[in-house]
Amino acid sequence: MIQFEVNDMTCGHCVGAIAAAVKEVAPDAVVAIDLPQHVVRVEGVCDAGAVERAIREAGYSPSRKA
Structure with a gap:
């Protein structure tokens, strides 16, 4: 699983835009977004850089979380 902190993700529109962007580069990825915590979790991809x-x-401004 790859995790990113995205502090400038503030609303439902942001969630949808980020999920769509991830799915564009990794159609089979499983994307879980925790808006209150500003965390995006992506499973099923190998190229974290592309995501x-x-x-x-x-x-948006993601930073990779360990």
């Missing part, structure tokens, strides 16, 4: 770039290209 991070997709979130950035959607207009």
